[in-house]
Amino acid sequence: GDSVTQMEGPVTLSEEAFLTINCTYTATGYPSLFWYVQYPGEGLQLLLKATKADDKGSNKGFEATYRKETTSFHLEKGSVQVSDSAVYFCALGLHSNYQLIWGAGTKLIIKP
Amino acid sequence: NAGVTQTPKFQVLKTGQSMTLQCAQDMNHEYMSWYRQDPGMGLRLIHYSVGAGITDQGEVPNGYNVSRSTTEDFPLRLLSAAPSQTSVYFCASRPRDYANNYGYTFGSGTRLTVV
Numbered sequence: 001g002d003s004v005t006q007m008e009g010p011v012t013l014s015e016e017a018f019l020t021i022n023c024t025y026t027a028t029g030y031p032s033l034f035w036y037v038q039y040p041g042e043g044l045q046l047l048l049k050a051t052k053a054d055d056k057g058s059n060k061g062f063e064a065t066y067r068k069e070t071t072s073f074h075l076e077k078g079s080v081q082v083s084d085s086a087v088y089f090c091a092l093g094l095h096s097n098y099q100l101i102w103g104a105g106t107k108l109i110i111k112p
Numbered sequence: 113n114a115g116v117t118q119t120p121k122f123q124v125l126k127t128g129q130s131m132t133l134q135c136a137q138d139m140n141h142e143y144m145s146w147y148r149q150d151p152g153m154g155l156r157l158i159h160y161s162v163g164a165g166i167t168d169q170g171e172v173p174n175g176y177n178v179s180r181s182t183t184e185d186f187p188l189r190l191l192s193a194a195p196s197q198t199s200v201y202f203c204a205s206r207p208r209d210y211a212n213n214y215g216y217t218f219g220s221g222t223r224l225t226v227v
Contacts, residue, residue, distance in 0.1 A: 034215055036215070042220055043202055043218035043219050043220045043221050044155075044202065044216075044218045046215035046216070049215055089155070099145070099157060100155075100216065102154040102155045102156075103154055104152060104153060104154040105152075105154050
């Protein structure tokens with residue numbers, strides 16, 4: 001069945017380090033892919049999205065490229081800040097039933 | 113501000129009690145969903161609705177009921193609370209026009225503890 005696999009956390013980095021959070025998926029058809037972020041005590045917010053192969057989503061310095069050949073949508077940021085500390089969720093959107101399939105989430109901790 | 117409003121933010125129930133979690137959105141979104149979030153498990157879909165008068169079950173529907181009498185409101189009812197329902201509950205909505213691939217808008221969540 002359709003699924004999303006994220007790297008386990010927590011991921012702990014120092015400020016200004018390079019970030020990669022891996023996300024791979026299994027799906028039939030051509031899904032849309034999303035990254036959501038959840039800051040402490042808050043709901044989830046859409047961070048970026050990509051709707052077809054080779055699309056690059058970007059927002060707030062974060063980027064992710066929809067790679068159909070490797071079924072991946074890895075999240076990257078060149079220089080993280082303490083304020084980026086949050087839980088990041090990768091999700092797959094199925095056009096067949098309009099719902100999202102979620103990864104388990106990766107907690108990111110940035111130390112000053 | 114426009115968005116998804118969930119009430120209450122926190123709730124403690126005794127086993128066997130019933131209650132309703134409220135969710136309202138003012139963006140005229142057709143699609144609404146309820147998720148529960150448990151540590152290490154991401155979000156799991158409880159129930160969803162594709163429009164007023166239409167609801168369907170998600171991955172973990174047992175112990176929960178929903179109704180959608182208006183576009184704006186999508187309440188989640190716990191029929192007889194159990195400790196296994198201790199979780200954080202999120203309501204989310206999005207417009208029908210999936211062709212534009214809009215993401216969901218989430219409420220800020222309800223933290224429920226069943227003792």
